[in-house]
Amino acid sequence: MSGNPEPLSPRAKLAVTAGKAAAAVSRAAGKGSGSVIGGRVALKLDPDLLARLAGHLDVVLVSATNGKTTTTRLIAEALRASGPVVSNALGANMPAGITSALAGGSDSRYGVIEVDEKYLAGVARDVTPKAIALLNLSRDQLDRAAETRMLAEHWREGLSGTEAVVIANADDPLVAWAASSCPTVVWVAAGQEWKDDAWSCPSCGGVLQRPGDDWYCGDCGFRRPPPTWALHGDYVLSPDGVAWPIQLQLPGRANKANAAMSAAVGAVFGVPPKIALERMYSVQAVAGRYDVVTYLDRQLRLLLAKNPAGWLETFSLIDGPPAPVLLSVNARGADGTDTSWLWDVDYTRLAGHPIFVLGDRRLDLAVRLEVAGLEFRVCDDLDQAVRAAPPGRVEVIANYTAFQDLRRRIGN
């Protein structure tokens, strides 16, 4: 499916070189991996660079509110069965970060690219993807991000003429509505625990009926598209009716859903589900998420949960009581500065766990847990919380910048 790399124009070559130099300067200055600044410099010198860098690749785009970094990783592993892959594996998912990642892919056959929800339509226009995976959409950072249904509408309009095969989650009404304008869709019943952003029909505003796993609008008839792939417990059912066991090192139902979606993407490129799934087993931790680390002689499992849907999926994968749980919440720019979302999360699911609370907004969490009738202890920092935790592996759940803070503290 891929041709020979088209030689880059002198301007594009200069842009790539300048971008690499900027990234090296950024790294040397201790300002992170430099992938974003490198891409920004390069894109400024050559605005069409993204399209040019992707020209020789079979590109897969992955977008969602939750699970896009992990699924990008799983798809990349699956496709490596049939050729070299370039990917923005560290989650730099806006045009500059994507450009920077692709600049390292001149010898690759596939580009597996995570894309921020807001940029999906634009990136899809630039890179002419062969496949687009759409996992889920739910509320996230409402003080600065677009409203959830508006995002679905943006996808719907931006992808309506795409030549890509769209692999979409049939169990998320917003995703189903966004994808249903695309000419070629592979529907996957991947599940979606969080339902509170899709009680209204995205098409007509009617109230959605949700008997069992099904959903439909009683007013306009918009309904769950019949899936050809389905997640069923620990198995994924492929279109020929075969049940393939999903064995992952990554925990939880949500990751099984990500694997099911990834198997369906692999099949678009001729990778058989058996091989795709076997390869996915090798994925252990993704950008530090799900990592089990030792800190102060204790085992900590690091779990990232950025929004209500993510917290809900995370609660379902942690060890049962009496495993100690440490919660950390910040509300800096990248997290969204409004903490109201804490009240959309059902913390009574943590009943029976010893709970330790930290982060910039630990007092918001404290009131939330008090009202939920839970026992908890507010801590000043990670060390205090870990020392206070009773025996057992500590499940650490944090939102975005709180997670970064923890990793920095642990040295992970």
Added chain:
Amino acid sequence: MNETSLRLVWIYPDLLSTYGDQGNALVVERRARQRRIPVTRIDVRSDQPIPTSGDIYLIGGGEDRPQRLAAERLRRDGGLNRAVANGAIVFSVCAGYQILGTEFINDLGRPEPGLGILDVKSVRNDGDRHVGDVLADMDERLGLPPLTGFENHQGNTLIGPSARPLARVRIGNGNGTGDGTEGAYCDTVFGTYMHGPVMARNPLLADMLLKLALDVHALPRVDEQWYEALRAERIAHATQAAAARS
């Protein structure tokens, strides 16, 4: 109040629960139970009729399109208007606050009639969206400590002659009309732009609703430790941020 149990009605969680609005219901419920007041919470989806026998009605914030759908369904249903005519207590936030008024601008950019149970009218603010921490002094007749909350809205709300401002902003925008007002109330109907949720950051507002419903002047004390700590932190944060801006 109903003889056996206080009836707490949460209106349209399917449309108007975008900013943790369930929190207001949870705080009212919790603080009632801590006083051994039996509570029945009734969540009413937008395809169900609004019960008219509730004691306290809560209506939350939401996005522009769900707001229009909610207004259409509430007007058609008529139950909330009947409940208010019977003296029910209503506490509304953001999109819900606008719906209680006489008119607001809907997602299609057109004026949409509200329920007319609070004398306010909302228009669209042409400038930047109002986003951030707010600190305001409560209307002195309410006898409550300062209001702290988080605002996130594009609307400006004008208060008519039969309603009073709920509070006067020290920091933030509130109603956004430049007159320093935030929220509005009249008798037992209240509206605010404050998220947070507002009851979590101002638990005495929840107590005020309970006192109105029970027709009492005082309630037994509950543990305020974490509420107080959170209030102090948010008020200090808003004050410092405002000082840094000026």
